[in-house]
Structure formats: structure tokens, C-alpha cells
Amino acid sequence: MxxxxxxxxxxxxxxxxxxxxxxxxxxxxxxxxxxxxxxxxxxxxxxxxxxxxxxxxxxxxxxxxxxxxxxxxxxxxxxxxxxxxxxxxxxxxxxxxxxxxxxxxxxxxxGTPVPFAPRNVLKRVWQLYADRGWTPIVAPEMEFYLVARNVDPSAAIEPMMGRSGRPAAARQAYSMSAVDEYGPVIDDIYDFAEAQGFEIDGITQEGGAGQVEINLRHGDPVYLADEVFYFKRLIREAALKHDCFATFMAKPIEGEPGSAMHIHHSVLGPDGHNIFSNPDGTETDAFRHFIGGMKRYLPSVVALLAPYVNSYRRYVKDHAAPINLEWGRDNRTTAIRIPVSGPEARRVENRLAGMDCNPYLGIAASLATGYLGMIHEIDPGPEFKGDAYDAEEDIPRGLFAALDAFDGTPEMQEVLGPDFARVYSIVKRAEYDEFLQVISPWEREHLLLNV
The missing domain is CATH 3.10.20.70 (Glutamine synthetase, N-terminal domain)
Incomplete structure (x- = not known):
């Protein structure tokens, strides 16, 4: 060599x-x-x-x-x-x-960084933390589907056939037997990840037929975004090796849950300790302010967390994705969840991001909301108790509304970079215009002869 x-x-x-x-x-x-x-x-x-x-x-x-x-x-x-x-x-x-x-x-x-390159956007947000002596730490969770080969875009997406020959056998959340249904694909994912030096924290079966979750170890945001970028490619390659597809669409199959990229956040101070916890283990003001920033600013970055028209099919009441901006402890119905942990591992989980988001931009946007919360000392209000699906819907219901919220929040655009914000909005609006040129089967079925 x-x-x-x-x-x-x-x-x-x-x-x-x-x-x-x-x-x-x-x-x-x-x-x-x-x-x-x-x-x-x-x-x-x-x-x-x-x-x-x-x-x-x-x-x-x-x-x-x-x-x-x-x-x-x-x-x-x-x-x-x-x-x-x-x-x-x-x-x-x-x-x-x-x-x-x-x-x-x-x-x-x-020699200046190109401002609309996604990796540079994340580095820009990381630097804002570093300028205040903070080190952001993230841990992404990746959900995706293994589906049958689909070479006809007009055909519905179907779950891949597992070894039992029954797609429904892979619709049992946390079932080890369900994971075994597509064991050869999982084996290659492990082998490819090992060859690439990536450490998987765990693989579980999610609630959808053929839906899998991979948890990654916590660490530096840029490094973890790189891993997600690489993981998407290696998972697709592992699936193709076994005559199936891996898809990271937010909602690929009707009637099945969507796929999320939940992001866990914590922040270290100059001494290397988690600033979300006091020395006696209690919660700090910074912890509450981080949550407050998420509550206030998440609507302005939904266009980055849910970047396509399909993304908004995931935000459906009682379908495992949040439709609110509530926060709660160990409550999976809230958009902002505080997992059970000890003081050193105290963290905030953003459950809004879809697996279809760009990992660099999704992580950057999520960190930006918490950053603004801490520098503005935003109070998050009371913790939500109970089923948050009974709460008010707080997030944009479609891409166009989400882009309007993004364009209407100059403070967030300044954090992410004004030139990036300009380019992103233009490109996404162009995509939306392209989508409007396509007539769907629903329109042909219900409008052709009835209107």
C-alpha cells in the first residue's frame, strides 16, 4: 500500500x-x-x-x-x-x-465554505455551540422498510417476502421472529457496517410489515450525520443483494406506520459534563430552555425535517408520529420526549424528523432550535401529561405551509445561513410545482366522473 x-x-x-x-x-x-x-x-x-x-x-x-x-x-x-x-x-x-x-x-x-452545502450548514450550527463553549451530542435512530422490488411507480409498494412466505409475519413490533424473517439482509447490514467501522447500538423490528429500526451510538453531530449518509447507502446495497429494496420514504405503504429519524440531543460544557444536569443530578435551566427552543422554533424547520410531499402523510393522529409540539417525560405521543436516563445521560428527543430528511440538515435544524432556546432562555411551559394526540395540532400540514413558516422566521434562517435558506426554499418550491403536475390515482378515482 x-x-x-x-x-x-x-x-x-x-x-x-x-x-x-x-x-x-x-x-x-x-x-x-x-x-x-x-x-x-x-x-x-x-x-x-x-x-x-x-x-x-x-x-x-x-x-x-x-x-x-x-x-x-x-x-x-x-x-x-x-x-x-x-x-x-x-x-x-x-x-x-x-x-x-x-x-x-x-x-x-x-476558500470560504459553500453556504448551501448541507455538511457546511451543520458545521455552521456546530460552531455556534462551540463559540459558547458548548459541545452538542446527538444520537439518531433510523427507521426504514424492506420492501419487494418495485419497478412500476404506479404499483403499490409491498412488504418484502420473508422466509415464512407471509408478509404479515413481519408486522410484530420488537419481535425477534419478525427480524429473523429477513435475517440474510440484516446479516449483510451487520457485515457491511463492520467493514466500514460503524458501530450499531441495536436493531429492532418496528410496527410496520418489514419495518426495521437501527440505533446508532451517540457522538459528534457531523460524524453521526456522515454515518447516517453512509448507512442509507449500505442498507440499500444489502437489500439489493437479496432482491429487495430498502426505502427511507417517510410513508411508503398505505396503512402502515411512517419511518422517522428520531434525534436525541445533549450538550456538554467546557468541563465535559452534561449541561442539562446540575451536580446534584437535578435538571438545569439550560435543559428547560433547550426544550423551550424546540417548542417555539420547530414549526419553522419542519420543511427540513419533513422535506417532501410524502413526508406529511406520516403526521397522522394515533399512527406513531407526533402531530403536536408538546413535551413530556417518557411519553411517545409528544413531539419532544425526555427519555428515562441518569443525570449524565439526560437528553431531549426530537420525534418530528422523518427518515427521508437529509441527516445533515435534519440534525442542524434540530440543534438550531435548542440553541436559540438556550440563548434566549425560553421557558417550555408545563410538561404534558397523558395522550398528546388529544392536544392541539401544532405543525404545518403540508410542504407549502412548512416552507412559508421557514421563510417567515429570519432568526432561524440566520442560524442556518441566509444563502442556504434562500436556495433551499427555491429548490423545494420547485419540487412542489413538479409534484402538482402529476395526477394521482385518488384524483382519477374520485374526481373523473363525480365533479
Whole structure:
């Protein structure tokens, strides 16, 4: 191996031990967290310290269309400078040769970070915490479905067939037998994760047929967002290996629960201790203010936590997703849940985020709400007791309303970055316009002859 590979992370070096590296995939996540970039021979990567892509990759919609977000200079597609973060180097164990993946950061030619690159947005929020001596810690939970191959978009999505041959056998929450239904896929997820150096905290069966949850260990927000970005890819590859699909849609199957990316938050002070707990173990003002910030500002970032028209199908009363902004202790009907823990692990869980969100933007938005709560010392009000589905609905019911709330909160836009906020809103509104051009089966069934 060449000298530069000796400085790779431990898991990447172990993966290449005794082998010749063939290729490096140079990746950057776009607004949808789709991996953009290029693959280069290992010998070429060794000689390059950067590469270039047009900034228009951040103006592209999920359908491949374009938002008019180029700004005053017009749509000239200037190149960005993409530089590798070698701490993200990891295996691509599903490939036919020996391949590494490396996430890159986007810079302008003057060396400043590209403000609408999602990883840079999260780093911006992280820096706001660091400027006050705080270290944010997060732990994401990933929910997704394993479904039968679907090559016809007009056909309904069906759960994958497990070893018993009965899809309903995989609809038993927390059942070990249900997990065993698709054991070969889970085995490959474990193997791919181990090759990439990722530690899984646990895998459980969720309430939907073929719905799985993976919990990740808590840690640095950027590192965890990178893991979610990588995990989505490795899970898809594991599923394809077994002739099925993995989907991270918020609501892929009618009548089944949606898929969330719950985010747990805590904050360390300069001394390394959790600022949500006093030395005697009681709750601090910072803890309450973090919750208060979430209650006040979460509506303004729902467009980031629920970024597609399908996302809002998840927010249905009594269907395992919150429709409110209440907070409560160990209460899964509230949007803001305080899990059972000891003082050192005291944390706040945001249950609004869908699994379809960009992990960099979802985590950045969630941290931003708590940050504003702490600096403005916002009181969260009383804890909600009982079933919060009986409370008022507090969140936007659709993408257009959510974008209006985002555009109408300049304080949040300043935290995330004004130029990012401008681009994001334009691209998402372009996607919504694209959606409106599609006529659904519901419309044909109920409107064709009745109106």
C-alpha cells in the first residue's frame, strides 16, 4: 500500500490489509443527501488534493429538475472546490473490487465554505455551540422498510417476502421472529457496517410489515450525520443483494406506520459534563430552555425535517408520529420526549424528523432550535401529561405551509445561513410545482366522473 493509505482510519486500513486499493469514490451529499461526485482510480486519487463540480448540484430537485437558485450572477454553474475529509474514508464492501468512499467538503475559490452545502450548514450550527463553549451530542435512530422490488411507480409498494412466505409475519413490533424473517439482509447490514467501522447500538423490528429500526451510538453531530449518509447507502446495497429494496420514504405503504429519524440531543460544557444536569443530578435551566427552543422554533424547520410531499402523510393522529409540539417525560405521543436516563445521560428527543430528511440538515435544524432556546432562555411551559394526540395540532400540514413558516422566521434562517435558506426554499418550491403536475390515482378515482 502507498504511504497515504497508512493514515486512513483503522477500519479502512483493516479492510485494505494485504490488498491493492483499486478505486476511490469522491462523494458530496446534495440537498436530498444523494451522493454526488466521481470515482477515480486509486493512483489518481493519491495525486489529487481536490476536485471540482458545479455548484448547481445544490439547485437540483429530487426529480432531476432545477430550482432557479443561482442568484444575481445567473445560472453560470461555476465550479466549487471539493476537498476530501480523510477522517470519513471508509470501505465500499459491496463493490466487485477494493473501493473506498471519501466525503468531501465544498469551498468557494476564495476558500470560504459553500453556504448551501448541507455538511457546511451543520458545521455552521456546530460552531455556534462551540463559540459558547458548548459541545452538542446527538444520537439518531433510523427507521426504514424492506420492501419487494418495485419497478412500476404506479404499483403499490409491498412488504418484502420473508422466509415464512407471509408478509404479515413481519408486522410484530420488537419481535425477534419478525427480524429473523429477513435475517440474510440484516446479516449483510451487520457485515457491511463492520467493514466500514460503524458501530450499531441495536436493531429492532418496528410496527410496520418489514419495518426495521437501527440505533446508532451517540457522538459528534457531523460524524453521526456522515454515518447516517453512509448507512442509507449500505442498507440499500444489502437489500439489493437479496432482491429487495430498502426505502427511507417517510410513508411508503398505505396503512402502515411512517419511518422517522428520531434525534436525541445533549450538550456538554467546557468541563465535559452534561449541561442539562446540575451536580446534584437535578435538571438545569439550560435543559428547560433547550426544550423551550424546540417548542417555539420547530414549526419553522419542519420543511427540513419533513422535506417532501410524502413526508406529511406520516403526521397522522394515533399512527406513531407526533402531530403536536408538546413535551413530556417518557411519553411517545409528544413531539419532544425526555427519555428515562441518569443525570449524565439526560437528553431531549426530537420525534418530528422523518427518515427521508437529509441527516445533515435534519440534525442542524434540530440543534438550531435548542440553541436559540438556550440563548434566549425560553421557558417550555408545563410538561404534558397523558395522550398528546388529544392536544392541539401544532405543525404545518403540508410542504407549502412548512416552507412559508421557514421563510417567515429570519432568526432561524440566520442560524442556518441566509444563502442556504434562500436556495433551499427555491429548490423545494420547485419540487412542489413538479409534484402538482402529476395526477394521482385518488384524483382519477374520485374526481373523473363525480365533479
Amino acid at each position: 502507498t504511504d497515504w493509505t497508512d493514515t486512513l482510519p483503522d477500519a479502512a486500513r483493516a479492510y485494505l490489509a494485504g490488498r491493492k486499493l483499486d478505486e476511490v469514490e469522491c462523494l458530496i451529499p446534495d440537498l436530498a443527501a444523494i451522493a454526488r461526485g466521481k470515482a477515480v482510480p486509486a493512483s489518481r486519487f493519491e495525486r489529487q488534493s481536490e476536485f471540482f463540480l458545479p455548484n448547481s448540484i445544490f439547485f437540483q430537485t429530487i426529480t432531476g429538475g432545477w430550482g432557479e437558485a443561482a442568484g444575481e450572477g445567473g445560472f453560470t454553474e461555476p465550479d466549487m472546490v471539493l476537498k476530501p475529509d480523510m477522517t470519513t474514508a471508509t470501505a465500499a464492501p459491496w463493490t466487485g473490487d477494493w473501493t473506498l468512499q471519501v466525503i468531501h467538503d465544498a469551498y468557494n475559490h476564495d
